[in-house]
Amino acid sequence: MSHSFEYPDFVARFYDIIYKKVRSGVDTEYFMNKILGTSGKVLEIGVGTGRFFINALEKGADIYGIDISKSMIDILKTKLNPENHYRVITGDAASTKLDIKFDLILAPFHVFAHVLETTEQITCLNNVYEHLDEKGRFIFDVFVPNPKLMAEGINEVTDFEGEYEPGRKVRRIVSSKTDIVNQLLDVTMKFVWDENNKQAEKEWSLQMRLFFRYELEYLVKRSKLTLVNIFGDYQENLLNSDSKEFIVVCKK
């Protein structure tokens, strides 16, 4: 699989400060309940800097994490006691093989939208299958395509501004446009931050895959996994026309 979606170091550096504010209120309770409600082993695919992982480990979960981005894993490791470093692995979810079976595998916060090609998606789902316990569950979320954003795009909108250290600010400016035929979102994130009494600036362009409901159903059917349900929010309500997320639950 392509490694072009490794998060650059400046994105990893500001990840926690940004997503604690813009994301954690949305999905933390859901994923933490799933992790802490599992008595066996848990794997978080796309574990990132450990938004759930650190708290889950502290609360006693037998959790492991894998992530393709060394920059993200490096930050996660700084928060971990060295004796737990064996729990996090830098690798691609589609190809990394672990000699462990899990009761719960998660890919939280749109990790799967980074897997652009259908064949890679199937390979990834089948690799999850190989790592699931007989009664295990796999849960991933991807966003529901937003028709207004697809039509209009986003042009240089500041979606975060705050201090990353006392007296030092970071700002993120986002642009996006949609390639409907290829179901791809082209996103550019510009980071501007205070560094050594100057302003530093760096830009990252990435693509994310847009998924539609029936495509997700067919995708899981084409893999070795079995679809349990696709929910429309983090309270596990059924999908409806206002749903903003697909929460896909699969079993072996």
Ligand SMILES: C[S@@+](CC[C@H](N)C(=O)[O-])C[C@H]1O[C@@H](n2cnc3c(N)ncnc32)[C@H](O)[C@@H]1O
């Ligand atoms: C939006 S972040 C989510 C991080 C974390 N799960 C959270 O909720 O904060 C997506 C993560 O998925 C990772 N990722 C993307 N493609 C991956 C792949 N093929 N295998 C493993 N990790 C991947 C990225 O490196 C990134 O850390």
